[in-house]
Amino acid sequence: MRPTVHDIAAAAGVSLATVDRVLNQRAGVRKVTRDRVEQAIERIGYVRDVAAANLAKSRKYPFVFILPSGDNSFMRGLEAEVHAAMARGPLERMVISIVKVPAFDAEALVAALDEVRATAPAGVAVVAVESPEVIAAVNRLRADRIPVVTLVSDLAGSARDHFAGVDNVAAGRTAASLLGRFLGGRPGPIAVLAGSMLVRDHRERLDGFRAVMDEDFPGHTLLPVIEGQDDPVLTEKLVGEALAASPGTVGIYSLGAGNRGLIAALKQRKDAPPVCVIAHELTRHTRAALNEGLIDAVLNQDAGHEVRSAVRVLKAKADGAAVIGAQERIYIDIFLKDNLPFDEG
Amino acid sequence: MRPTVHDIAAAAGVSLATVDRVLNQRAGVRKVTRDRVEQAIERIGYVRDVAAANLAKSRKYPFVFILPSGDNSFMRGLEAEVHAAMARGPLERMVISIVKVPAFDAEALVAALDEVRATAPAGVAVVAVESPEVIAAVNRLRADRIPVVTLVSDLAGSARDHFAGVDNVAAGRTAASLLGRFLGGRPGPIAVLAGSMLVRDHRERLDGFRAVMDEDFPGHTLLPVIEGQDDPVLTEKLVGEALAASPGTVGIYSLGAGNRGLIAALKQRKDAPPVCVIAHELTRHTRAALNEGLIDAVLNQDAGHEVRSAVRVLKAKADGAAVIGAQERIYIDIFLKDNLPFDEG
DNA sequence: GAAAATTTGAGGTACGTAAATCAGAAAATT
DNA sequence: AATTTTCTGATTTACGTACCTCAAATTTTC
Numbered sequence: 001m002r003p004t005v006h007d008i009a010a011a012a013g014v015s016l017a018t019v020d021r022v023l024n025q026r027a028g029v030r031k032v033t034r035d036r037v038e039q040a041i042e043r044i045g046y047v048r049d050v051a052a053a054n055l056a057k058s059r060k061y062p063f064v065f066i067l068p069s070g071d072n073s074f075m076r077g078l079e080a081e082v083h084a085a086m087a088r089g090p091l092e093r094m095v096i097s098i099v100k101v102p103a104f105d106a107e108a109l110v111a112a113l114d115e116v117r118a119t120a121p122a123g124v125a126v127v128a129v130e131s132p133e134v135i136a137a138v139n140r141l142r143a144d145r146i147p148v149v150t151l152v153s154d155l156a157g158s159a160r161d162h163f164a165g166v167d168n169v170a171a172g173r174t175a176a177s178l179l180g181r182f183l184g185g186r187p188g189p190i191a192v193l194a195g196s197m198l199v200r201d202h203r204e205r206l207d208g209f210r211a212v213m214d215e216d217f218p219g220h221t222l223l224p225v226i227e228g229q230d231d232p233v234l235t236e237k238l239v240g241e242a243l244a245a246s247p248g249t250v251g252i253y254s255l256g257a258g259n260r261g262l263i264a265a266l267k268q269r270k271d272a273p274p275v276c277v278i279a280h281e282l283t284r285h286t287r288a289a290l291n292e293g294l295i296d297a298v299l300n301q302d303a304g305h306e307v308r309s310a311v312r313v314l315k316a317k318a319d320g321a322a323v324i325g326a327q328e329r330i331y332i333d334i335f336l337k338d339n340l341p342f343d344e345g
Numbered sequence: 346m347r348p349t350v351h352d353i354a355a356a357a358g359v360s361l362a363t364v365d366r367v368l369n370q371r372a373g374v375r376k377v378t379r380d381r382v383e384q385a386i387e388r389i390g391y392v393r394d395v396a397a398a399n400l401a402k403s404r405k406y407p408f409v410f411i412l413p414s415g416d417n418s419f420m421r422g423l424e425a426e427v428h429a430a431m432a433r434g435p436l437e438r439m440v441i442s443i444v445k446v447p448a449f450d451a452e453a454l455v456a457a458l459d460e461v462r463a464t465a466p467a468g469v470a471v472v473a474v475e476s477p478e479v480i481a482a483v484n485r486l487r488a489d490r491i492p493v494v495t496l497v498s499d500l501a502g503s504a505r506d507h508f509a510g511v512d513n514v515a516a517g518r519t520a521a522s523l524l525g526r527f528l529g530g531r532p533g534p535i536a537v538l539a540g541s542m543l544v545r546d547h548r549e550r551l552d553g554f555r556a557v558m559d560e561d562f563p564g565h566t567l568l569p570v571i572e573g574q575d576d577p578v579l580t581e582k583l584v585g586e587a588l589a590a591s592p593g594t595v596g597i598y599s600l601g602a603g604n605r606g607l608i609a610a611l612k613q614r615k616d617a618p619p620v621c622v623i624a625h626e627l628t629r630h631t632r633a634a635l636n637e638g639l640i641d642a643v644l645n646q647d648a649g650h651e652v653r654s655a656v657r658v659l660k661a662k663a664d665g666a667a668v669i670g671a672q673e674r675i676y677i678d679i680f681l682k683d684n685l686p687f688d689e690g
Numbered sequence: 691g692a693a694a695a696t697t698t699g700a701g702g703t704a705c706g707t708a709a710a711t712c713a714g715a716a717a718a719t720t
Numbered sequence: 721a722a723t724t725t726t727c728t729g730a731t732t733t734a735c736g737t738a739c740c741t742c743a744a745a746t747t748t749t750c
Contacts, residue, residue, distance in 0.1 A: 015700070020738070024738070029697070033698080051399065051736085053736075055737075091392065167684075170683060173683035186529070333676055339677055347706095349706055362709095369709085375716095375717090394707070399707090401708040401709080402709090403708095
């Protein structure tokens with residue numbers, strides 16, 4: 001049997017009330033008595049039964065997820081995952097709510113963070129936008145002892161508790177490594193398609209990609225980065241133009257979310273020499289393109305994993321419990337047409 | 346506020362005792378009354394507070410993990426992960442124990458399963474060995490309504506609740522796809538190194554590998570499978586001989602656990618033309634070999650994920666709760682030297 | 691050494707559920 | 721209609737912890 005508060009009382013030779021005062025750091029206990037109780041706790045290996053404690057406290061865990069609005073399909077998928085977590089929440093006394101903020105708007109994000117802070121939630125998960133003001137706002141939350149997890153996009157220099165997302169530099173490096181090897185020495189320039197270079201994730205991916213290309217595959221030149229703003233129509237046009245301008249192009253790295261346009265552009269040049277394509281994010285479209293051989297590999301971050309990990313970490317932090325590091329590391333999934341998971345997109 | 350049993354009683358116009366009888370399927374309730382209560386439950390959206398129920402019942406979850414003994418390093422890593430889960434167990438009222446059984450010994454496994462069954466655990470995870478007797482033994486557990494999860498190695502045709510492991514056919518296909526593309530048309534035979542063809546995982550990987558090689562890269566012949574019995578010394582010898590016999594070999598797929606021997610053999614032929622190598626399981630040795638460029642890619646199944654997933658599923662099944670499919674799917678991790686995780690190994 | 695302040699003890703109620711007892715009501719059987 | 725059987729209600733205790741009150745014991749202060 002696990003020891004209980006009663007066992008502590010007996011072991012320390014004090015009353016239950018005193019044990020309670022020590023355990024819940026209430027005032028009115030002499031230092032010597034406190035020490036005696038703490039030693040007893042240590043000695044008999046008491047661990048608080050969190051479930052029973054929560055029951056007694058009628059404790060709730062109000063968590064807030066701050067997500068960018070807009071029609072970025074990855075973000076909408078992320079939101080769907082948060083909704084799924086929301087539905088499962090009550091089973092574990094969690095009440096999850098979502099606050100939406102215009103994408104890439106640091107000012108709005110700061111306002112949202114401060115508003116959320118006023119509601120004193122048990123934890124906050126936020127898709128960060130990089131700016132000193134945002135860092136300060138996150139630090140204000142932490143100063144209030146509210147756990148903060150950054151989601152998908154980290155906030156370097158802040159006091160956030162945890163980052164639930166992938167290592168984007170490693171993702172870029174991996175993309176370069178795959179692309180370089182898949183090309184197997186076939187010479188020619190390589191095109192890079194991004195959404196916008198203003199986003200940290202995209203910059204990091206590009207940095208990683210560049211580093212490995214320069215180091216391991218110096219034979220290939222990188223064409224100027226195409227910024228398609230994650231817009232299908234614009235992307236299709238720009239990619240088409242770029243391929244026309246550099247007909248010898250042998251590879252494309254699509255590090256953003258503009259895959260629909262890319263795929264459309266690829267379909268238009270069926271007869272042209274093959275181009276090796278590495279893209280990000282497994283969606284209905286990239287999955288189909290993988291199967292058709294239009295795309296050679298897809299690097300994916302699993303939004304469901306990220307959300308569930310964020311929730312677990314927030315809960316653990318709220319309880320003052322330990323986080324299982326290995327469990328919360330989000331790996332980049334690499335999908336070829338040969339290891340596609342069955343359902344969903 | 347979430348509705349409680351009292352709310353059910355009020356809504357159905359019955360007493361608490363009757364609600365309890367219905368909720369815990371005790372006898373002595375007329376069909377009509379039972380229906381009325383169940384409708385009330387439905388109507389007010391009652392969900393049992395599992396934490397409170399477990400507290401009242403002083404419920405424990407005794408789970409048993411049945412693992413193969415022997416010095417297979419993957420299995421020992423798996424055991425370490427089970428020990429880690431064991432240590433975290435008490436926080437969630439789980440008591441995990443380990444039963445070890447000689448590897449690949451169906452008879453011993455059956456005996457262990459029946460012995461475990463007699464202790465009426467709340468769930469069993471087992472690294473399965475394929476045999477009709479084992480299937481029958483697993484089905485006996487299921488007949489006793491004991492949840493069963495197969496771990497790492499599945500048991501087709503059995504009534505197990507869940508399989509916590511990777512799709513090994515897809516792993517083999519992925520290996521072939523990577524190897525074929527990395528070779529980029531460079532002709533030459535390919536060697537396959539396995540532990541033993543008696544293990545289902547290995548057979549499945551080989552099947553997947555063969556299928557894609559035949560289909561997509563028919564230019565390469567596959568040399569006869571080398572069975573190194575996962576023994577470093579034997580493996581080094583056999584690989585050395587095979588490479589000497591077929592000096593034109595361009596690729597190696599190591600689908601078992603004999604990587605130390607393989608790496609030793611590779612180091613002996615530094616001056617020889619490069620061979621593209623795909624191996625399984627990220628260990629200290631394969632990680633080092635990746636970094637040195639001796640191995641080009643490592644496919645990995647994360648034992649920690651598998652164990653944690655098995656535990657979660659067993660708990661959910663024991664509670665009669667739903668399993669989050671996407672969360673419990675174990676992906677094959679693909680590691681290049683560019684996306685190696687930092688610690689452990 | 692008395693008064694004041696602080697510390698400690700004893701006991702209760704609550705959280706939501708499980709499980710039990712026992713009395714009384716309703717139904718089924720004679 | 722009387723009896724047996726089956727169903728239902730009312731009530732209690734318990735799980736492990738939190739939180740509250742009030743009294744008693746101890747220490748500190750003057």
